[in-house]
Amino acid sequence: MKNPVALEKLVERDKNHIWHPLTQHKTAHLPLGIVKAEGALVWDEDGKSYIDGIASWYTAMYGHCNPYIVKAMTQQMQKLDFVMFSGFTHAPAVELSEKLIKILPGNQAKIFFNDNGSTAIEAAIKMAIQYHHNKGEKRDTIIAFEDGFHGDTFGAMSASGISSYNGPFEDFLLKVIRVPVPTEENLKAVLGELDKILAENQCSAFVFEPLVQGAAGMKFHSTEGLDQMIAVCQKAGALCIADEIMTGFGKTGKNFASEDLTHAPDIICLSKALTAGMFPLSITSCSQTVFDAFLSDEVSKGFFHAHTYSAHPVGCAAALASIELLNSDEILERRAYIAHQHQRFTERIQSHPKVKNARSMGVIFALDLAVETNRYGSLRDKLYRSFMTQGVNLRPLGNTIYTLPPYVITDEQLQRIYSTIEGVLEVV
Numbered sequence: 001m002k003n004p005v006a007l008e009k010l011v012e013r014d015k016n017h018i019w020h021p022l023t024q025h026k027t028a029h030l031p032l033g034i035v036k037a038e039g040a041l042v043w044d045e046d047g048k049s050y051i052d053g054i055a056s057w058y059t060a061m062y063g064h065c066n067p068y069i070v071k072a073m074t075q076q077m078q079k080l081d082f083v084m085f086s087g088f089t090h091a092p093a094v095e096l097s098e099k100l101i102k103i104l105p106g107n108q109a110k111i112f113f114n115d116n117g118s119t120a121i122e123a124a125i126k127m128a129i130q131y132h133h134n135k136g137e138k139r140d141t142i143i144a145f146e147d148g149f150h151g152d153t154f155g156a157m158s159a160s161g162i163s164s165y166n167g168p169f170e171d172f173l174l175k176v177i178r179v180p181v182p183t184e185e186n187l188k189a190v191l192g193e194l195d196k197i198l199a200e201n202q203c204s205a206f207v208f209e210p211l212v213q214g215a216a217g218m219k220f221h222s223t224e225g226l227d228q229m230i231a232v233c234q235k236a237g238a239l240c241i242a243d244e245i246m247t248g249f250g251k252t253g254k255n256f257a258s259e260d261l262t263h264a265p266d267i268i269c270l271s272k273a274l275t276a277g278m279f280p281l282s283i284t285s286c287s288q289t290v291f292d293a294f295l296s297d298e299v300s301k302g303f304f305h306a307h308t309y310s311a312h313p314v315g316c317a318a319a320l321a322s323i324e325l326l327n328s329d330e331i332l333e334r335r336a337y338i339a340h341q342h343q344r345f346t347e348r349i350q351s352h353p354k355v356k357n358a359r360s361m362g363v364i365f366a367l368d369l370a371v372e373t374n375r376y377g378s379l380r381d382k383l384y385r386s387f388m389t390q391g392v393n394l395r396p397l398g399n400t401i402y403t404l405p406p407y408v409i410t411d412e413q414l415q416r417i418y419s420t421i422e423g424v425l426e427v428v
């Protein structure tokens, strides 16, 4: 006789022992059991398919189970599965460092490996603090944007400004001063505020999501304004940390959002699309100047920070294959095509009476509903359920509806995302 447990659906068995992230288990709806994925689609255990309209949190940009990346990872796994990265090195890490330095903006010179976005930020903040410490300075303050999101570990959480995540931990965080994102209207005031903060505090770093704040609701800000803020911070000796975990690898149009800046960041954090959703891996890259501040005859001036799975060869192999695809003719064509379709959709939808601020940048499209709602309010929930019923995975952020589809999404699937969004507008 078969084990009866095995006959129960995943969603039923899930209830027994699993604690889900970002979930209030008392009131949350049950999760979907997902059994298969390919291209821009995922299938649940009842056989229903969903278009992955946000590429599973901006990771699976080359499509789920992309055969080229799977093959590269499989070959790597059969040759060298894993070796610790202290005292050892290996080809996938070396090749990835070479490839990244070639495409990263400006002055990036060194690659430090971590295993997820939050820990990439954590390493960046620690690098910045120790950079000043090694130079004999104690700089205890970090500057960050209001409503930024940088992850859920303590340093990353400190830099994040979304209080529904931070509430219980507020008293235990690093010292962070928040400034509004720059717009054409407020830039002068923001620069004034920044000058004052830099003069009155010992600022080690300025942490920001360049051009687009993802978790805040795909909010865009002024490139020129950010550029000026970076210049002011760098002049005061604060290291500028670009969190490109969401924007990196083509989302905003260029390979990296920081390419649009004339003042290059000192440190860049990467994850998410780095490995195309196939493996947890992240990078904290930095300029030669940052790296050089850790060189000393004193051992303790080195960066004593590591994760067991640093530079995992299989993750590096996934990243190498992904970067090859990123700038292949086929994907470049798709990136441009989606950006163009988003622009056309933006023009069409922006005069809709229920829409305010329709916008697009690269493969990111977002609109705000003209009605207000809570981040976790009932309208948001209703929208999400409606999208899922129609077989489209879109997760509104408060009253912001957005899509960030995989580059390999088909024309028909992309049009279905647009028409589903338009349909939902009729019922809100």
Ligand SMILES: *Cc1c(COP(=O)(O)O)cnc(C)c1O
Pocket: 116, 117, 118, 119, 121, 149, 150, 151, 152, 209, 214, 215, 243, 244, 245, 246, 247, 271, 272
């Ligand atoms: C997702 C994200 C993070 C955190 O990455 P995790 O891998 O979830 O820890 C940090 N910053 C930005 C901009 C992100 O989008």
